[in-house]
Amino acid sequence: MDRRPRSFYWLSLVFGLFLIFLYGPTITIGILSFQGPSGGLTFPMRGTSLHWFRQLFEQQQVGDIWGSFSRSLVLGLMVMVTTLVVSVMGGLAFRKRFRGSALLFQLVIASLVIPSILISLGVGLMFSQSGLPVHWAGSGFGAQLTWTLPFGLLIMFAVFNRFDSAYEEAARDQGASPWQTLQHVVLPIIAPSLIGVGLFGFTLSYDEFARTLLTAGSYNTLPLEIFGMTTNVTTPVIFALGTLTTLFSLVIIGVFLVTAVIMNRRRARRRSDAGRAV
């Protein structure tokens, strides 16, 4: 291995600063959320306590946080499952050229790039004008899908671009039906990427603000609730809430990552067994 050029050290420095830039603020509010009861929104810390976390659990004080949290959770899971199923099927479909595939692809990209507030306004107006109930699980769900589906589909494109179709041919030569090929060959191979798509689907929905703003109806999701708080809450309780939701996001990411690692290990082990099984 040759000596590292001097530029390496400069770039490492930039990278380090970038990480501080990315994480610094989040860590700061993490620390500040442990302010003592008389503390304010900035340093210095006036003692440390769990006062502001305790405040979160007293409902009347700061609004319906737990209700909105459970709504966000359910909505995130709904969006995740739909995104997974549709983008896998879409990815499979786009591997073959079919009539209108170019146009369909343009529409997918368009859906991705349309500014979020337009989606929100459009979907919200459409539902209220046609007399359908504006509800987070209906119009909110649809509005979020306009963003997560193209994302999932693009990831699936990337996956299938790298997919070696020799595996499928081998399965076909051995007499597997198309369904068997999909079930026993294609899906296991792409499984780790599916975890990625699922993670994206869930977190994009869980954190989505603009698209749900006008489509959630009378019950708020968590990001809407947090935003509402920013305009009328001026205590560190908002930092406590931020810390909790960030921790929750990290746990979710961790769960997905661990699942991916376990799956990879399992696959590696199975592969090594493959010779003996025959």
Added chain:
Amino acid sequence: MFLNTFKYAAITWAITLTLGFTIAYFLAFHVRSQTWQTMLFLLCTIPFLTSNIIRMISWIPFLGRNGIANSTLMEWGLIDAPLEWLLFSDFAVILAFVHLYTLFMVVPIFNTMMRIDRSLLEAANDAGATGFQTLVNVIIPLTKPGIMIGTIFVVTLVMGDFITVRFMSGSQSANVGRLISNDIALLQYPSAAATAMVLLVTVLLVITALLRLVDIRKEL
């Protein structure tokens, strides 16, 4: 109002491009072990998966009148009075944009860089190119598709944004997105819809122009 929107988009684009390219370049060409590469890449990606609003809020203790930035600068004796323009200003808006959206540049650029054939770099080296020449004449042209995809993301996100602008400027600056959301708040739906159409057409024109330069499906 439209001018402001373009201004935000242009400045944010320039900064995220420079920063994103540097980060992606470092990850792709200077980090040698694959484990480290994956780890550092994940480290960059994780904040993207947490709430945008929380990440905006978390700038308050930094930039406020008595925030960390001001008190540090005063301690160092660089300034005498707190800087007023740190929070609730165009500066704060662009800072937040860069904070939120640099990742959209890093990921596609990193993706294309990883697909560059390393022997091309060796060839450039053997032909006597300096590191800088290789960068300008080999790497940048080959990463253009990634840059384009990142640009599409950043431009559309910034142009359609209204919440970052509202929050970080303390309602002092405005862009088209805020105009629309204000109209909505006043129940002026026809006006909001008209502005929305103008914004939509503008964004679609920009994107169509960019898409002419790159075939997304091939580059993923």
